[in-house]
Amino acid sequence: MALRRGDAASALGFMLFHQDRPKSSKMALCRDCAAGSSMDLATLTFSACAAVPPAQTTAQVASTGEKHWSYEGKTGPAYWHTLDPAYARAKDGKAQSPIDIDTAGLSVDSTVGKPVITYSKTLFVVKNNGHTIEATPVTTGNTLVLDGETYVLQQFHFHAPSEHLIDGEPFAMELHLVHKSAAGHLAVIGIMITEGAENETLKELFENLSSAAAREGAAQHETQINLAELFTGSGEAYRYDGSLTTPPCTEGVKWTIHTQPLTMARSQIDAFRAFYDGNNRPVQNREGRAIYLVQ
DSSP, X not given: OOOOTTOHHHHHXXXXXXXXXXXXXXXXXXXXXXXXXXXXXXXXXXOOOOBOXXXXXXXXXXXXXXXXXXXXXXXXXXXXXXXXXXXXHHHHOSSOSOOEEOGGGOBOOTTSOOOEEEEEEEEEEEEEOSSSEEEEESBSOOEEEETTEEEEEEEEEEEXXXXXXXXXXOOSEEEEEEEEETTSOEEEEEEEEEESSOOSTTHHHHHTHHHHHSSTTSEEEEEEEEGGGGOOTTOOEEEEEEEOSXXXXXXXXXXXXXSSOXXXXXXXXXXXXXXXXXXXXXXXXXXXXXXXXXX
């Protein structure tokens, strides 16, 4: 059951959280199963669901006993490589993310396929992981097929402002959907978020955000979400090879960035930024990497 803003326990946790923690360290998790749909960035078919073990974020997907890092000061992005030898890629990597996507310099290659997404209405558990609000599914029914390899959705989370830039311009927020294959390969779908109409698909998550963020690391509420509803329009996207955008900044991540942004109401954006405003890694050197437009 979802915790409501009016709950006494949630209110107390919310006040204590703000009293004791800096603004830049507050966030979320999720899970479930239901009937689904398989689609190429925008077309759906039915799928079954099975239980999925707890998963992590682009911030946490590759780490467990991670060293403390942040987005500011001596533990911020410029110093990540000094905090742990495992974070060395943050400085010496040649395929790091995020990047500035220059739409005037895109490549076209018929062998670079369009992602096929199978998402269904799913129960997610939402929590504050200390770097973002993260939602983790209980089941393995949400999948992404990329170049013949199947990846299972591990979690989704948010950054504000956006980490990727489009022609040098940031967006209000960015949504990351993190997937992992049976072979351990990673694939992330990024969707830009701009101010506009209220996002009905994510409405319940944002309405309960204060209780989710109140206690770092503790699951706060559950919500049913059909992520397939977020994929509208043609499904046109940019693809490139990059890395996790948080320590240990592991490379070999397959990135898909949608050209069509989501809209969220100002109140939804402000609800997130009240906890995390500036949890974005600066753009990294492109290092000559190709960026492909898939349609």
